[in-house]
Amino acid sequence: MSRFAHPAGDRHADMLPAERPPSPPTDINALHPAIWPRTAVRVGGALTIGGVDVRDLAREYGTPLYVLDEEDVRGRCRDYREAFPDSEVHYAGKAFLCREMARWIDQEGLGLDVCSGGELAVALSVGFPAERITLHGNNKSMAELERAVRAGVGHIVVDSFEEIARLGHLAGRLGARPKVLVRVTTGVEAHTHEFIATAHDDQKFGLSLNAGDAAEAVRRILALPQLELAGLHSHIGSQIMDTAGFEVAARRLATLLVQIREEHGVVLPELDLGGGYGIAYTESDEAPDIKVIADGLREIVTKVCTAADLPVPRLTVEPGRTIVGPGGVTLYEVGTVKNVEGLRTYVSIDGGMSDNLRTALYGAEYTAVLASRTSDAGPMLSRIVGKHCESGDIVVRDQWMPADLASGDLIAVAATGAYCRSLASNYNYLPRPAVVAVRNGAARVIMPGETEEDLLRGQP
Template identity: 55%
Template sequence: MGSDSARSHPDHVEHPSGVRVWPRNVHRGPEGGLKVGALSLDRIADQFGTPAFVLDEAEFRGRCREFRDAFPEAKVYYAGKAFLCRAVAAMAHQEGLGVDVCSGGELTVALSAGVPPETITMHGNNKSLEELERATALGVGTIVVDSFEEVARLTAIARRRGVRPGVMVRVMPGVEAHTHELVATAHDDQKFGLSLRDGSAEAAISGIISDGVLQMRGLHCHVGSQIFDSSAHELAATRVLALYARFGMPDGGPWPELNLGGGFGISYTTAEEPVSLCDFAAALEKVIGQECATLRIPHPQLVIEPGRAIVGPSMLTLYRVGTVKPRPGLRTYVSVDGGMSDNIRTALYDATYTATIANRTSTVAPVPTRVVGRHCESGDIVVREARLPGDVRSGDLLAVAATGAYCRGMASNYNHTPRPPVLAVNHQGVRAVVRRETDADLMNLDVGP
């Protein structure tokens, strides 16, 4: 995905590993404060307040193009579950990507952003009847069916409407990806898909083909998230292709698509280094080509669904430091004006992050630091292990890198805290693409005594 440079790393540090954590347009200005392009984070904080998510639009668009370039023959869909708003959906569409959604709400956002329904894929392990009805009526390009019940429901809807919605069957290939157990999704003991091992995937496919109501588009699998190399995807591809080879379309032709999902990892710290996207793509294409030749089947249309790898590194969170508590012999606790309500990942997955002072530089030596939030929970931790200058103080701005994926999307109103805005920065300036919530927003849903 590129390498660090003295300009792109906020502390002007050239990392020997070449790992880039911050958006490429983030740098320190001559006065010492962080900037995104020409805009200082100090100015953004003064105008919009904190906490706030800051999206580098050029980084987002550049990463969309990197996936298109690395997988030139593949269909690329932006995985909206990582983070979705109308501006992001529109940018992904403008850069030539489809959008995948996993709820009726995400579908509404994508459509309202101008994403054509035929370029949308709909996921979900328990789609409601209303969601299936709507997706069918709108002509959503592909519905990924996840269970026998869902196949039956969608078939009944299609018969009643006299249409043939395009479907993929989500397959569990029995692959143990090297990632956190809560984001591994291709082994048998989890909720998604139909198993290769027990024959349920094959039975579902046979039923769809023999019934002839739904239009088979191909097979789908997703090995998990935050995957750093291609080995799990390669193994999943070989297992799914073996199943693919046992079937054909009703007219005898091959299924057109093989969707291997997303899960491409990113660097949250300089200790994490995913394989380059081009190397990942080359390894995957090689295995698929070899397997197709061995099985004597046509090479399917590859489909991938990156989300985190596009939006994650494109965004940072900007906080204001409230209190600083040194714990002699242990660490310094730095409390910020956000926390687990805008980033639950540290508590949920023990996620790691990189933080830096954003409004100034410091010559004071770094000390062991824990960045914590404002909520009434001991687990309200933003960065568990940080090293910030020993003179960090109340009023400082703190920036946390790579918070674009699953932070604002999983944000809550815990302790009745309004959720932060999302501010998009480009060469024209900064604008709110998701405004800050207010106390009035919270009270709008409270019907009173």
């Protein structure tokens, strides 16, 4: 018998705690199309992605394993280009970036946002056009700024008075005149987790609109002939499901644009409203359609600028999660299945918080399925946990799984393309998993997995 095939067992479903929803899904083997990659289907019971059976992927590359549906990612890039034909679309590299991903983004005609020297190095190493790169960051080093200026990146988003002075001095020394955007903290309270809300005043990013810091930053930049002020930038947070917060931010930014025109006689040509659009992780999530987002943002910007008698600036958006998140799946092998009577069943897998920190970091929710086969067994309420020495090492907090789930089965966790590999660590000396791209029935490694030798390299 294959290590990925198991006969049906006779374990009974756990009792569902009273505080949880009252009923399991009608089909425990189903793949909800809003959650799983566009090419994900079951063939002979097993999950296939990009025409590749996950059992074959596990045998060849091991588990845990990040699987990325290339056609899904490329398709979502094209969706954004079609939805924003007269705007700039920059992929937010922090969601997931490697050399091959940078090539996909370039080939699909998008720009790229980077927020460190390392991310910039990845992009430049594959010849990504520097003029389509924007450098972010709240504490850019002089080395990072110099590399960006020398490379000729399209925009640098300034985040502090100190950075304006550093960049002005650097540009003068290098004989360059980089385009800059002022990151404005608009005071918008995005309806998301505290750790991924980025536009309220009490946090590290940007220059406060309410306190007058953003206006002062504009004054300082305009006083430096070696810097070109191109526009304003705002980012209100992540995993946002509607455009209401963007409307408030746009109105406040328009107020600043009017102030800049009246005080300096300058009309800024660009407005970057950032990203942060949400995706579906569970069936209860209702992610907005990209075209709805695009139409809403255009309407918002046009309305507020017309009301302020301003020309409509060129709009830029920065999607990350919505491009790469849904196309990613993480494969795990089940190790132990432990029933805690009257509570739930703990399903331990061969990865955990070292390859997906989001659940422990800010309570992220996920959907998982038995991937190596289908099952007719009844459902059991499960908590999918990792192998780390932490009680908080949870990947999926509450998931209905088949009651015959057993050691050796493969589990797939959906929508892990964004922020999982990027946040991965070597906690407990676990090697970081490989990333495999699948397309048209073929698979290839785009980020190799680490080995124990990699973990020990360089130690005396």
